Structures are given as structure tokens and as C-alpha cells.
Amino acid sequence: MSDQPSSTSDLSDKDRLRIEANRQRALNLRLARLTAHPYGAAKSRPPETAVAVKSHGVNVIKVSGSKFIDSGGGFLIEQRTGGSKEDEPTVDEKEPEVDSVPLPVEFDECLECGDRFADSWLMATFGYKEYLLKDCDLDKREPVLKFISRKNPHNVRWGEMKLYLHIQIEERALQVWGSEENLVKEKELRDEKREVTKVKKYNKRLKELRMDMRSSLYDKRETSKAHTHSWDEDEVYNEEEDTYTRKCESCGHQETYEKM
Incomplete structure (x- = not known):
């Protein structure tokens, strides 16, 4: 008849301490193995439920x-486990002292954050259309305006674009036209001239269409015949320049020439 296993109650305190130390050592080894190979341990774990x-x-x-x-x-x-942002202590942000910040030289930077403004730079064509400026006003009139060159986004094979600072374009326009009222008047005057030219082109084209559709009412040979000058017999002599001037009797055209 075999001996019965001894009960745990028969263990001494020394044995219990040794068993507990071995159990802790085994747990530490298992934890170190999981840390070193986390993916391998995940495969061996049972599926999450x-x-x-x-x-x-x-x-x-x-x-x-x-x-x-x-x-x-x-x-x-997902239910949050941490505290909300409302519970977090608020930090008083110090407002920037605008008066103490020096004004940038190029006027293209924000006084508070220092970032460049996205709409500070304008193309030269914008200055031509909106402010009626010319190339000489931008590149030759003193002081010459600074610009940056950028590739044309519509076609890289075209020439580079010149981008000028918006505030400097406005100042140059006031310098050229004297005041904003004069600039507005000039724009209105040019718009009127543009409308007149547009009407003239329309009427000319309309007349050509009528001549093409009703050719019997027009003598094309007379309208297309080249004009021949009939010069006046009286010539005017200029002694200082040693030249002669004569005038056409039919159209009034004057011609100045020299005699050998």
C-alpha cells in the first residue's frame, strides 16, 4: 500500500516561502517572454470574446x-476612461503685445504669428487691369518695386510670372494717378472707349455681311479699286530743310520729298 501525499497544511513556513518565491520567479519569466515576443504570444492566446x-x-x-x-x-x-478636457486645468495664454512688435519691412508677414499672407502677392497682369499700370511704372519708376518669380501654373513652358506685393501696387497706383478718384475716372473713360470700339467693329462686320449677301447693290470693283493720287501742280519749297511738299487734290494727302 503506497504512501498518501502529504497535505499542504503539513508544510512549514520555510517551504511556503520557497514555493511562493518560485511562483513569482515563474511569473516574471513569463512576463519577460511576453515582452520579448508579443506577436508570438498573441497567437497562443485564445480568441478574444x-x-x-x-x-x-x-x-x-x-x-x-x-x-x-x-x-x-x-x-x-468607445467609453473614455480618462477625464474630459473640461476637467483639465486651463492655462492662461498671454496675448501678444502688438504695439511692441516691429513692423516687417516687406509688409507680408503677420504681426502675431509671423506667417506670410497668402494673398499679399499679385500678378503683374492684375496691376495692368485693376490699377492701369504699365511695365515702366512697376520696373523703371523709382523706387523699383520688388517681386518674386514663380513658374506659371497653367503651363510650365511659358515664362515665369512676376508677383508684386499688393500694398506696394496700391501705393504705386496712387503715385501715378494722384488719387483714387482719378483712377476710377480713367477706368470709366477707358470702358467707354472700349464700348465705342466694340460698336464700330460690330457695324463694320455687319456691313461686310450685307455686302456679301446683297452683292448686287454694291459695286465691288469700285470699292476694291486702289486710290490714285492726283497731285497739285503747285509745290511748296522748304528752304531750311531743302524739301518739297505737294498735296493730293482728291483726298488731301500731303507728301514731302527731295529733288536730286
Whole structure:
């Protein structure tokens, strides 16, 4: 008849301490092995399961220690474990002293953050159309305006664009035209001239179409015949320049020439 195993109650305090030390050592070794090979340990673990519980009338799903609230619309909202931002202590931000910040030389930087303004630079064509400036006003009139060159975004094979500072374009326009009222008047005057030219081109084209459609009413040979000058017999002699001037009797054209 074999001996019966001794009960744990028969162990001495020394044996219990030794067993506890061995158990802690084994746990530490297992933890170190999981830290060194986390993916290998994940394969050996059993698949995670989700547990649904009901708390305060709300369906809560627990997965791997994380809690998700069922919104009822097909979405799971993760429940925050930390404190909200409202509970965090607020830090008083010191407002920048605008008066003490020096004004940038180029006027293209924000006084508070120092970033460049996105709409500070304008193309030269904008200065031509809106402020009625010419190339000489931008590049030759003193002081010459600074600009930056950029590739044309529409076609890289075209020439580079010149971008001028918006505030400097406005100052140069006031320098050229004297005041904003004069600039507005000049723009209105040019618009009127443009409309007159447009009407003249329209009437000329309309007349050509009528001549093409009703050719019997027009003598094309007369209209297309070249003009021949009939010079006046009286010539005017200029002694200082040693030249002669004569005038056409039909059209009034004057011609100045020299005699050998």
C-alpha cells in the first residue's frame, strides 16, 4: 500500500516561502517572454470574446478591457476612461503685445504669428487691369518695386510670372494717378472707349455681311479699286530743310520729298 501525499497544511513556513518565491520567479519569466515576443504570444492566446452587459439602461460591450456603448444606429462609441478636457486645468495664454512688435519691412508677414499672407502677392497682369499700370511704372519708376518669380501654373513652358506685393501696387497706383478718384475716372473713360470700339467693329462686320449677301447693290470693283493720287501742280519749297511738299487734290494727302 503506497504512501498518501502529504497535505499542504503539513508544510512549514520555510517551504511556503520557497514555493511562493518560485511562483513569482515563474511569473516574471513569463512576463519577460511576453515582452520579448508579443506577436508570438498573441497567437497562443485564445480568441478574444465580447461580453454585452446592460448598465443604467444602456447596452455596454466589453472587449479586452475596453468598453463600447451601443448607440443603436450601428455604431459603437468607445467609453473614455480618462477625464474630459473640461476637467483639465486651463492655462492662461498671454496675448501678444502688438504695439511692441516691429513692423516687417516687406509688409507680408503677420504681426502675431509671423506667417506670410497668402494673398499679399499679385500678378503683374492684375496691376495692368485693376490699377492701369504699365511695365515702366512697376520696373523703371523709382523706387523699383520688388517681386518674386514663380513658374506659371497653367503651363510650365511659358515664362515665369512676376508677383508684386499688393500694398506696394496700391501705393504705386496712387503715385501715378494722384488719387483714387482719378483712377476710377480713367477706368470709366477707358470702358467707354472700349464700348465705342466694340460698336464700330460690330457695324463694320455687319456691313461686310450685307455686302456679301446683297452683292448686287454694291459695286465691288469700285470699292476694291486702289486710290490714285492726283497731285497739285503747285509745290511748296522748304528752304531750311531743302524739301518739297505737294498735296493730293482728291483726298488731301500731303507728301514731302527731295529733288536730286
